[in-house]
Amino acid sequence: GDGRMGMIYDGNDVQFASRARVLFTLTGESDAGLSFGAKFRVDQENYKADPYRSAARGSAGQIWISGTYGKLSMGDVVSASEAAIGDLYEVGYTDGAVAFDSEEISYLTADGNNLGQGPAVLYEYGINGFTFYASATDGSDRSWGSVTFGDNTEDEDALSNKVAYSLAAKYEVDNYNVGLGFGKHGDAKEIVLGAEGKFDQFSVKGVYAHYKDRSAVDAFAAITGKNPITNAAGANVTGDYNFKSTIGLSGAYQADALLVKAFWRQDKFTTDVVGLSNEKYNSYGIGADYDLGGGATLAGGIIDTDYLQDTVADLGIKFKF
Template sequence: MKKVLFATTALVMTAGVAAAEVALTGTGRMGVIYDGNDAQFSSRLRAIFTMTGESDAGLSFGGSIRADNSASGNQGVAGSVYVSGTYGKLEMGDVVSASEAAVGDLPSVGYTDGGFAGDLEEISYLTGDGANLDQGPNILYQYSINNISLFASASDGSDRRWFTTTGANDNVVCEFDPESGITDCETVSDDDLAWSLAANYEAENFMVGLGYAKQGDAEEWTLGGKASFNNFAVTAIYADYSDRNSISFGGDDATGNFVDDLTLSSENYELGKTWGLGAEYQMDAIRVAGFWRRDELRTTSTGDAAGYGDRDMDSYGIGADYDLGGGATLSGGIVDSDWLNDTVADMGVKFKF
C-alpha cells in the first residue's frame, strides 16, 4: 500500500524528545451489487488516519480511525488506540475479541470483501468487534512468547452512552418459556460483561488457535487453524455454543433479509455450532478464494407448542481478484446462503491509497 505522510510532529517532553507520526491512507471502491432481484451501484471512499509514537522509556503507542466513524455517537467504538512494550500490547475501542484474534475468520470474497452478503465469512463470535451485540467498546491484550501468543479481552458490560438519560439506550431482552409457549420481555440497562481468553501457535506455514468466551449464561469455544503450502492456503474453524440465543451479521452493503443482532429465541431457536472451511489460491496477480459455513440451530420448543425442528443454515461463497497494480484490484464474488434465502453477487474495482 502506498502511504502518504500527512503530518509529522515532535513532542518535546521534560525528560527528552519523542517522535510521533500521523499518516493518512485510504481505501475506495466502485462497482455493482446484485441482491437477488436487482443490480445496484455501490461506491465508497474512506480516509484512514494512523497515529504512532514512542515515549522516552521505549513505550510504543498509537491508534487508528476512519473518517466515516470518527463522529460515532457511541463513545469508545470509533477507531482504536493502543500501548505496547515489553509486557505486551493493550488495545481499546473497535477491536476484536481474544477468540477472534487467536482463531481468525474465513477468507473474504468480492470487491466489498464480503460486505454485500453480510460478512458471512466472519464467524459470529460472542464478543468483540466493538459494538457487536450491543456490548460497547472492547479491550484486548496480547502477549507473545516465541511462536505462542496469548490473548485476553472484555467488554465494559454497559449499553448506555456517557451522559445520556437513564433508559435512553436500554435494550429489550426476551426469553421464551417452552412450557407455556409465552415469550416474556423486559427492559435492561446493562449487559453481563462479556470476556474471552485465547491462545494460538504460529509456525512458518501453519497456525492453530483455541478460544473461550462467556457472557452471562452464554458460552463459546472456538478452535481453528490455517495451513499454507505453495500457492494454496486452507482454513478450518469450529465453534461450539451454549445458551446462545442471538447472532449478529455485519456488512456495509448487506443485502437480502438480514436483521442485525438477530434474536433466535423469538423463533424458538438457539445457536448450537458453527463449522467453517475456506481455501485460497494465489499466483502472481490472481487470487481465487472460497468458503463454506454451516450454522447449526437447536430448537428450544417442546411438545405440541413446537412444530419446529433443528435447522442447518448453510452458506457458500466464491470470488476472484486480479491485481491491476498501483493499489487497484478488480474483484468479484458470489454468495448463496440460507440466512439470505437467496444468491447475491458483486463485482467492481477496489483501491488502496
C-alpha cells in the same frame, strides 16, 4: 484510505456500489520506548449521530500502548477469540458485504456486540510462536458525562451490565497456525477452534465454533427478515432457537496476479419447542481477485447463502491508497 467501485447483483437488480474512506493512523513513542497509537476511519466518527460509532467517544476505532509486556488496546477492539482466529476468506470486490458478510464468524463478545458497555480492552502478548489474548468489557452500561456511553438499562441484572470476556491463544510455526478461543457473556459461552495452513500456492483455513445458551437471533442480527427461521405457518420463530455451532472452511489458490478463493460455512440451530425441528443454514462463496498493482485489485464473487432468498454477486475494483 481505501475505496471500491463496481456493480452488485442483489438477487433482483444490478446496482452500482462504490465507496471512499480515509483511515487516520496516529503513532508515537515514549522516552522509555513504549510505542503507542490510535487508528480510526473518518466514517467511524459520528459524534452527534451515534455514540456507538464515534472514535472521540471510544466506541469506534482503537487506541493502544505497546511494549515488552505486550500490547493493550482500548475502544472498539475485537475479542480475544476473534483476534486469535478471525474469519473465513472474503470473496468479491465488496469483501463479502454483498451477502451481509457470510464469511464472518459470529463471535459472542465484541464484534458488534456489547457496544452498550462503552469501550472494551484487548491485551495481546507473544512469546516463542505463541500469542495469548484476553479481552473484556467493563460490565457497566452507565453513560457518564462526555467520557463513556452506555445503554443505561435500569436493570442491574441485564446482560448489558455483565462483563463479556474472552481468552484465546494462537500458535504459529512457519506457514501454519492454530488458535483456540473461549468467550463468555452472562450464561452464553463460546469455544472456537481455528487452523490455517499455506502450502505453496494453496492456503486453507477452517473454523469450528460451539455455543452454549446463545440465541439464534444473534446469527440473523445483521440481516433480520431476509430469510428467518419459520414454522409451518410461515411465521418467524427465530427466537425459539438456540445458535448451536458454526463450521466453516475456506481455501485460496494463488497464480501470479490471480487469487481464487472459496468458502463454505454451516450454522446449526436447535430448538426445544414442540413442532419445530432443528435447522442448518449453509453459505457458499467463490470469487477471484486480480492484482492490478499499485493498490488496485479487480475482484468478483458469487455467494449463495440460506440467509438470503437469492444468490448474490459482485464485480468491481478495490483500491488501497
